[in-house]
Amino acid sequence: MESLLLLVFVASLVMLIGGICGLSALFKVNALNRELSEVRHTLSQLQSQMAAHADAMPTSTHANHTAEADTEPAESGRDTDAAMLSSDSHPLTQEALTTSTRHAPSNTEPSDAEPVAINAAHTASDAQPSGDNRHRLAWLERAKQQWLVWSGAGIFTLGGLFLVSYLISEGYFPPLARLGLGALFGVGLIIGSEWLHDKLRRYTQIDWPSYVPAAIASAGFISLFGLTLMAATPYQFISEPVAVVMLALISLAATFYGLRFGPLLTVVGLIGAYGAPLFSTSATPSYELLACYFLLVAAAITYVAQRVERRWLWYSLWGMHLAWLFAFAHFSVPLLIVTGFAVGSVYVLIAVPKLGWLLKPTSDAPLSWRTLVDIRTWHHHALDTWLMLAIMFIASTAAFSLPLTVGVPLVAALVAWLYLAPLFSARWDAWPVLGLAWVALWLWFGDLARDPLAQQVGLGMGVITLLYGLALGKRSPQRIHFIWLACLATPFMVSLNAMVTGAFWGGTLAYASSASLWAACLAGGGAVLAAYTRHFKGNDQAHVLARLSLWCGVNAHLALALTLLLSDYALTLALTAQAVMMLWLTHQYRIALANWVIKALISVVLARATLLLLATHHMTSLPDTLWLYPSLGLLIYVGQRWVQNHTLPAWLTGAQLQLAALWLTSASLWLCDLQGLTSVMHSVSGAVVMSMNWLLLACVYLYRARAAQTFAFLYRIGGIALLTLSTLIQFVLFFEHNPYIETVSIGDSPLTSLLWPWWGVPLLACVWLAKWGYPSLPVPKARVQTAASTCAAVFGFLLVNGLIRQAWQGDTIALAQLTSHAELYTYSLVWLAIGSLSLLGGYWQQSVRMQQGAMAVLALVILKVFLVDMASLEGLMRALSFIGLGLCLVALGGLFQWLKQRQWAA
Numbered sequence: 001m002e003s004l005l006l007l008v009f010v011a012s013l014v015m016l017i018g019g020i021c022g023l024s025a026l027f028k029v030n031a032l033n034r035e036l037s038e039v040r041h042t043l044s045q046l047q048s049q050m051a052a053h054a055d056a057m058p059t060s061t062h063a064n065h066t067a068e069a070d071t072e073p074a075e076s077g078r079d080t081d082a083a084m085l086s087s088d089s090h091p092l093t094q095e096a097l098t099t100s101t102r103h104a105p106s107n108t109e110p111s112d113a114e115p116v117a118i119n120a121a122h123t124a125s126d127a128q129p130s131g132d133n134r135h136r137l138a139w140l141e142r143a144k145q146q147w148l149v150w151s152g153a154g155i156f157t158l159g160g161l162f163l164v165s166y167l168i169s170e171g172y173f174p175p176l177a178r179l180g181l182g183a184l185f186g187v188g189l190i191i192g193s194e195w196l197h198d199k200l201r202r203y204t205q206i207d208w209p210s211y212v213p214a215a216i217a218s219a220g221f222i223s224l225f226g227l228t229l230m231a232a233t234p235y236q237f238i239s240e241p242v243a244v245v246m247l248a249l250i251s252l253a254a255t256f257y258g259l260r261f262g263p264l265l266t267v268v269g270l271i272g273a274y275g276a277p278l279f280s281t282s283a284t285p286s287y288e289l290l291a292c293y294f295l296l297v298a299a300a301i302t303y304v305a306q307r308v309e310r311r312w313l314w315y316s317l318w319g320m321h322l323a324w325l326f327a328f329a330h331f332s333v334p335l336l337i338v339t340g341f342a343v344g345s346v347y348v349l350i351a352v353p354k355l356g357w358l359l360k361p362t363s364d365a366p367l368s369w370r371t372l373v374d375i376r377t378w379h380h381h382a383l384d385t386w387l388m389l390a391i392m393f394i395a396s397t398a399a400f401s402l403p404l405t406v407g408v409p410l411v412a413a414l415v416a417w418l419y420l421a422p423l424f425s426a427r428w429d430a431w432p433v434l435g436l437a438w439v440a441l442w443l444w445f446g447d448l449a450r451d452p453l454a455q456q457v458g459l460g461m462g463v464i465t466l467l468y469g470l471a472l473g474k475r476s477p478q479r480i481h482f483i484w485l486a487c488l489a490t491p492f493m494v495s496l497n498a499m500v501t502g503a504f505w506g507g508t509l510a511y512a513s514s515a516s517l518w519a520a521c522l523a524g525g526g527a528v529l530a531a532y533t534r535h536f537k538g539n540d541q542a543h544v545l546a547r548l549s550l551w552c553g554v555n556a557h558l559a560l561a562l563t564l565l566l567s568d569y570a571l572t573l574a575l576t577a578q579a580v581m582m583l584w585l586t587h588q589y590r591i592a593l594a595n596w597v598i599k600a601l602i603s604v605v606l607a608r609a610t611l612l613l614l615a616t617h618h619m620t621s622l623p624d625t626l627w628l629y630p631s632l633g634l635l636i637y638v639g640q641r642w643v644q645n646h647t648l649p650a651w652l653t654g655a656q657l658q659l660a661a662l663w664l665t666s667a668s669l670w671l672c673d674l675q676g677l678t679s680v681m682h683s684v685s686g687a688v689v690m691s692m693n694w695l696l697l698a699c700v701y702l703y704r705a706r707a708a709q710t711f712a713f714l715y716r717i718g719g720i721a722l723l724t725l726s727t728l729i730q731f732v733l734f735f736e737h738n739p740y741i742e743t744v745s746i747g748d749s750p751l752t753s754l755l756w757p758w759w760g761v762p763l764l765a766c767v768w769l770a771k772w773g774y775p776s777l778p779v780p781k782a783r784v785q786t787a788a789s790t791c792a793a794v795f796g797f798l799l800v801n802g803l804i805r806q807a808w809q810g811d812t813i814a815l816a817q818l819t820s821h822a823e824l825y826t827y828s829l830v831w832l833a834i835g836s837l838s839l840l841g842g843y844w845q846q847s848v849r850m851q852q853g854a855m856a857v858l859a860l861v862i863l864k865v866f867l868v869d870m871a872s873l874e875g876l877m878r879a880l881s882f883i884g885l886g887l888c889l890v891a892l893g894g895l896f897q898w899l900k901q902r903q904w905a906a
Contacts, residue, residue, distance in 0.1 A: 179237065182227040189220030190257075197261070214261035221254045229277060232289065243289060254300060267316060270301055274320040287333050291341040294324050298348040306353070314353055321345060322390055329398035338398050339410045342391055346417050350384050355424055364426040366479045372430040384428065388418070392438055400445045404454055411442055419468060422482075429479055436465055436489060440496055455497050455514065459521060462493030466525050474535050477542040480549065487553025490525045491560050494518045498564060519561040526557030548585045555581050569628050572608045575601055576632050580639035587642035595648055602655050605632065613662050614677060623670055629663035654714060657704065661697045661722075668693055680729075684737045684744055685754060691729040692757040695765050698722035702769075702776035716776060730762065739802065740815050748811055750803045759799040766792035789849070804830060824869055831861045 193213035228250065232243035274297065277290055298321050305313035325345055328338050351359055375382040395414055399407035418435035421428035439461050443454045469486025472479065497518060529550045536546040559574030579601040609632060616625050633656050640652045669676065672686035680690050701719030705712045739746055739755075746754040770788035774781050805813040808823040835857035842850030 176237070179227060179231050182223060182230075186220040186223035186227060189223065190217050190253075193217035193220065193257075193261075214257075217257050217261060221250065221257070224250050229293075232286070267313070270297070270313075270317065270320070274324065287328070287337045290324075291328070291337055291344070294321060295341070295344040295348060298345070299352075302348055302352050314349075318349065318387065318390075321349065322394065325391070326394045326397070329394050333398075335398065335402065335406060335410055338395070339413050342395050342410065343413050343417065345391060346388070346414070350387055351424070354384070359424060361424045362426075366426045366476065367429065369430075369481050369484075372427075372481070385430070385434075388431065388434070392434070396438075396441070400442060404443075404446045404451060404457070407442070407446075411439065415439060422472060422479075426479065429481055432465065432468065432482075432485055436461065436485075436492070440493065444496070444500070452514075455501065458493045458497055459490075459518065462490035463521060463525065465489035466528065470528070470532050473546060474532070477536060477546050480542065480545055483546050483549045483553075487529065487549055487556060490522060491556050494522060494560060494564075515564045519564045522557045522561035522564075526554045526561070529553045529557065544589050548582075548589055551585055552578065552582050569612070569624055572605055572612065572628065573631065573635075575605050575608070576635045579605070580635050583639040583642040586644060595645055595651075598648060599651055602636070602651065606655055606658050609659060609662055613666055616666070617676070623666060625666040626663070626670065629659045629666065633659040633663075654704070654718075657697075657700065658718075661693075664693050664697070665690065684733070687729050687733055687737075688754060688758045691726045691733070692761045694722045694729075695726040695762060698726060699765055699768060699773065702773050705776040716778070719776065726762075733758070739813050740798075743812050743814055745811050746802070746806060746813065750806050753803060753806055755799055755802045755806070759795045759802070763792055763795040763799060766795060793853070800830060800834065801827065821869075828861055828865050828869055831857060831864075835861060 193216040196216065197213035228238075228243055228246045231237045232239070238246070274294070277285070277293070298317055301313060301317045305311065305317075322345075325338075325341055328341055355362065375385045392414060395410055399410045415435040415438065418431040418438075421431045440458070443458050446454050466486045466489050469482045469484075469489065473482040473486060476482075498515070501514065533547050533550045536543040536550070538544075555578050556574075559578060560571070563571035563574055579598055582598060582601075609629065612625060612628070616623050636652050636655055636659070640649055643649050643652065665677075668689045669680075669686070672683055672689055674680060674683055674686045680686050698719045701715045701722060705715035705719060736742075737744055746758075766788045769777075770785045770792065774784035774788070777784055802813055804826050805819075805823065808820065808826070809817055835854050838854035838857065839851060842848070842852075842854055
């Protein structure tokens, strides 16, 4: 104990000596500042004398000297002024200037002293930084001067706290005496800071010494904050209301001293105020007191930030305040207290900086929807939205884990804030969308599938949002997003209910009755939207767009209502009809609608159509996809006639191609008697047909990518994806169902052989890719042509040999079966003809690669004839065979040479 007291005494003595030395240094700096002022006054008198001397010189005899005298003093004056202006930020420059002037002789004439001043001024001007470097150096100088002050204040505060803690633990003073000594300590620090501030202002002329009293005052306020909490919670000397009043008074006092000593004092008070409750040792703190305390601190800091016009003070408040709000939401704090804390945080942190303490509405101009949802930029509405999202996320940790009826107050309070915010400022117009989405997430996590109350809450929220959007849209037609919100709120909540409950209830009576109720609400919502169109009869852009949006909303409500009462296919048709209706309305009213709306609807239609293909059972008599996809394509084709934008037709054409691909796939599955895509590889014929379809569609997509401009990358991605799928199926067929190895039925006749779609179509596709399709692939031309030519040669070899073998063998062409001599001769004759024709074709096309390939084929045919065909021939047949083969090769060679000579002659 004695050693600890000695250590505290030594530390206090060191801090006292340091403070005395600091004050001595301050007064010395003040003396130097006065001497610097005298030097400035002397320099100004010297400049005036030089200017008067230059004016008095005769101009007739000393013209050149006069011009120099007129120029140099002015330049010297300007440079000297610049040097003196930078003296506060750059003491080294000012010191050089002062030294140069001080060491000049006293009897020097103005003309002799002129170079000294000019050189010193130029030195100061050259040494002066500019722009950001100047501010950076100023901050560095201030940091060098102030770190000792603030470090001393922090150590002094910690020493006082440790001393008080030690005295309390040893029981030297009763509780009341402890509180009295703490109050005297805090008040004494504040009074001492005020006395020191007055002394420094009276005896010094520079600004930065005011940080010394600011640091001392901050230590006093921290002590008073902690003292009040200790008096209320552990000792219970004062009641909680009295403690709240005392904390409010201390916050106001800190605010006053923040305005007096500068905003950095407010930061110190902020840290101390939010850290003071951590010193409390109570096991069950008063959460109501803490919530009111933090809100009062936040209000005080916000007030200071507004008065001193420092937004960074407002930003620095966020982290610590939200951390305490998260602690309240995470731990077992009553939900009503969390609700009050969250709502008060929204008021203090968001509403007050924008609207003032009385929440006066602003006259902000309406922002576009793109600007409202763009929260990546550093705008005020983006900062407000990020802060509101943070508060909603913290509230979600408290409300989403509780039963639905328990979490209602917190969710209802914040959603009410989100829905009322647009009434005060137009930059918060996107917040109702956040409120609706947050309610949907809350219901989702609140067991929406099994709780009928949650479903009714969601439906009621959709209806309330519909009426809310219509009311604000009627009030301000320029804010069209409220009309959009009204048109989409009820369908969104009904779709959420149907999607979640459909998987749990299936087709039971409960789901059927709920679907009828939802359909009735949708029909009623459509009627309300139709009735509201009479409020927008003007011909201006806002009224026409509002009327168009309302009619689209009517269509959406009725389409979804019919979908709930009918089948799943009706929703896809209804969405497509919605897109077509919007295109017709834009054409009818001559209004430009954002392309992303139509694109979003068509994308949803394509996604649903693709999912229907995966879920449809194709082994029925006639699957519904066979009539659904053509119907969707026909509707899109009809809507394409009313498109006014030049980029949208390419998107709609791509949608029609996608629907054609889906219909072709569905028809192939049905014709091959397959259940779905997962059973494709169970049937060889089904896999062959699917590979052929996807390969042809890939070529179509790649061809469209060459013509399309804006959406070429979409066609390219689709073509590459289909090409990859077709290649994978070919690999699986070659290694697992190869007809040369396995007993696979390919047909009785070569004309109707399965080999044509198996290898014939890929052969043609590879030729097309090598000749015309390579520009659509993100690969160099040489690589594409080489790979495509190689694949074409492989498919051609397999196809020709397979057809020849099928002509002799029949339904199966496995190599395990016996091969006759006539079949071997047929291979030679056919490949000899192919090689000859390829050689002639290469000549006519002037393709060196084709000619080289033909020559290689002929060489292989000759080798095959010698090694295989003629191995079993003897006598006259062998001679005749050699003679015939020789004549054919001589004739072919002669023809080729004749053609070459003609080409050279030309």
